[in-house]
Amino acid sequence: xxxxxxxxxxSLSREDICRELFLAHRxxxxxxxxxxxxxxxxxxxxxxxxxxxxxxxxxxxxxxxxTEAGLSMGALYTCFSSKEELLDLLQKLGRTMVMKVLLxxxxxxxxxxxxxxxxxxxxxxxxxxxxxxxxxxxxxxxNLKKDEQKxxxxxxxxxxxxxxxxxxxxxxxxxxxxxDPDMTAAVIKAMLQDWYLKQWKYGGRRVTVEAYARFLFxxxxxYIVKPLKSKRxxxxxxx
Amino acid sequence: xxxxxxxxxxSLSREDICRELFLAHRxxxxxxxxxxxxxxxxxxxxxxxxxxxxxxxxxxxxxxxxTEAGLSMGALYTCFSSKEELLDLLQKLGRTMVMKVLLxxxxxxxxxxxxxxxxxxxxxxxxxxxxxxxxxxxxxxxNLKKDEQKxxxxxxxxxxxxxxxxxxxxxxxxxxxxxDPDMTAAVIKAMLQDWYLKQWKYGGRRVTVEAYARFLFxxxxxYIVKPLKSKRxxxxxxx
DNA sequence: GTCTATATCTGGATAGAC
DNA sequence: GTCTATCCAGATATAGAC
Numbered sequence: 083x084x085x086x087x088x089x090x091x092x093s094l095s096r097e098d099i100c101r102e103l104f105l106a107h108r109x110x111x112x113x114x115x116x117x118x119x120x121x122x123x124x125x126x127x128x129x130x131x132x133x134x135x136x137x138x139x140x141x142x143x144x145x146x147x148x149t150e151a152g153l154s155m156g157a158l159y160t161c162f163s164s165k166e167e168l169l170d171l172l173q174k175l176g177r178t179m180v181m182k183v184l185l186x187x188x189x190x191x192x193x194x195x196x197x198x199x200x201x202x203x204x205x206x207x208x209x210x211x212x213x214x215x216x217x218x219x220x221x222x223x224x225n226l227k228k229d230e231q232k233x234x235x236x237x238x239x240x241x242x243x244x245x246x247x248x249x250x251x252x253x254x255x256x257x258x259x260x261x262d263p264d265m266t267a268a269v270i271k272a273m274l275q276d277w278y279l280k281q282w283k284y285g286g287r288r289v290t291v292e293a294y295a296r297f298l299f300x301x302x303x304x305y306i307v308k309p310l311k312s313k314r315x316x317x318x319x320x321x
Numbered sequence: 322x323x324x325x326x327x328x329x330x331x332s333l334s335r336e337d338i339c340r341e342l343f344l345a346h347r348x349x350x351x352x353x354x355x356x357x358x359x360x361x362x363x364x365x366x367x368x369x370x371x372x373x374x375x376x377x378x379x380x381x382x383x384x385x386x387x388t389e390a391g392l393s394m395g396a397l398y399t400c401f402s403s404k405e406e407l408l409d410l411l412q413k414l415g416r417t418m419v420m421k422v423l424l425x426x427x428x429x430x431x432x433x434x435x436x437x438x439x440x441x442x443x444x445x446x447x448x449x450x451x452x453x454x455x456x457x458x459x460x461x462x463x464n465l466k467k468d469e470q471k472x473x474x475x476x477x478x479x480x481x482x483x484x485x486x487x488x489x490x491x492x493x494x495x496x497x498x499x500x501d502p503d504m505t506a507a508v509i510k511a512m513l514q515d516w517y518l519k520q521w522k523y524g525g526r527r528v529t530v531e532a533y534a535r536f537l538f539x540x541x542x543x544y545i546v547k548p549l550k551s552k553r554x555x556x557x558x559x560x
Numbered sequence: 561g562t563c564t565a566t567a568t569c570t571g572g573a574t575a576g577a578c
Numbered sequence: 579g580t581c582t583a584t585c586c587a588g589a590t591a592t593a594g595a596c
Contacts, residue, residue, distance in 0.1 A: 113579070138379055138463065140379050141464065145572090155581085157581075165573090221463075268519075269512045272511050272514070273508045294504075309548060382590085384588085384590095394592090395564080395593095
């Protein structure tokens with residue numbers, strides 16, 4: 083699947099995401115009209131992610147946020163009750179989204195190799211659509227309070243389990259070699275994360291998401307799949 | 322090489338490192354006696370890394386640092402002139418060290434495959450010895466001022482070039498497949514970094530550095546090396 | 561060289577006018 | 579619902595005693 087196709091398919095525009103969040107947190111938000119609340123949330127989240135990804139969340143002052151979002155201090159505090167709550171809201175924003183999309187995309191694919199390819203692709207495409215959020219989430223996890231931190235770690239382990247699961251299945255039906263599923267899933271995750279953590283690198287080298295997805299699948303594939311004498315090397319090219 | 326052997330060999334005790342730094346920054350440090358200055362630097366750096374890795378550098382107050390280091394506010398300011406300078410000093414601390422050790426360890430190894438193994442191992446062992454610094458450096462790069470940030474990025478690209486170089490050599494002498502050296506080096510780096518960025522994960526799973534090094538080499542090797550019919554699969558085990 | 565005390569500023573949060 | 583003005587906790591940095 084092309085990235086553009088994916089982008090349209092999972093129509094998670096910023097508004098949609100924020101509307102969902104607004105509905106989930108109705109009680110805690112003082113604004114009553116949906117239109118206004120969602121509009122403000124969008125502006126705040128976008129600005130907060132931008133500033134945080136430049137200098138870190140804790141170095142971002144709320145005054146700074148208010149000017150970048152084009153709202154006053156008072157207006158900010160109608161959407162959240164403390165800077166810490168804003169952090170929690172931001173984290174929650176992406177987590178459920180990621181799991182939902184990832185699972186829906188690989189559900190029902192029988193061929194393990196194909197499933198692996200699709201999982202890699204989906205994770206990369208997702209992190210491309212929501213790049214600021216992924217980066218933010220990675221960098222700020224350690225600044226959450228204990229229980230929120232735990233949820234973030236669970237989310238990381240959850241996606242890892244998805245990959246480990248595919249590998250285990252592949253080993254069971256004999257198409258994959260006897261690699262360590264957990265270790266392999268761990269490094270796959272590391273390579274997936276590099277895509278959104280080092281945008282400056284891949285962007286600068288003009289590597290597209292599609293190209294990175296193909297490349298990454300090649301690396302993984304050549305490690306886990308049992309070599310068929312003649313097949314080896316046919317999928318070794320990229321770009 | 323075993324990790325313990327490596328640890329003794331590169332005898333970079335905290336004191337040694339700080340002494341070097343002290344000598345390099347004599348002018349800017351008010352304390353004149355080497356013994357005292359180095360002792361304080363060690364305490365300060367150790368405490369600063371510990372706190373920063375818990376909550377982030379910008380969230381660390383100097384009061385906090387002074388108590389954790391067992392020094393007064395006044396004493397801190399005899400070692401650096403501002404919080405920002407402390408950040409720069411910390412960053413500089415590890416960079417040169419890494420390059421020096423990494424290059425010295427792989428210098429003069431003719432066999433490309435062996436060289437790759439050694440480079441992976443050395444990088445992992447280094448990041449194990451200096452874990453707090455590696456983690457810190459990764460997380461705080463974006464908070465540096467422009468020119469310091471540039472140096473940090475150069476350092477990242479430098480180690481990446483080391484790996485890309487080995488791959489290019491291996492392709493040239495015909496032992497490696499025609500993979501993309503830059504892309505491959507990039508994901509190798511990503512997997513190396515995962516080791517110190519996700520200590521909670523690997524520590525919790527009781528994975529040792531040696532095991533991770535072997536595993537990682539297997540993954541890389543199976544991707545870049547041309548398969549000899551009979552050889553494939555012989556180095557696919559780990560643990 | 562190291563300490564305590566303090567000047568000065570910045571940032572999170574809120575009250576009350578519009 | 580949004581804005582401005584303000585409170586005050588806590589941060590950096592320094593002065594001066596020991």
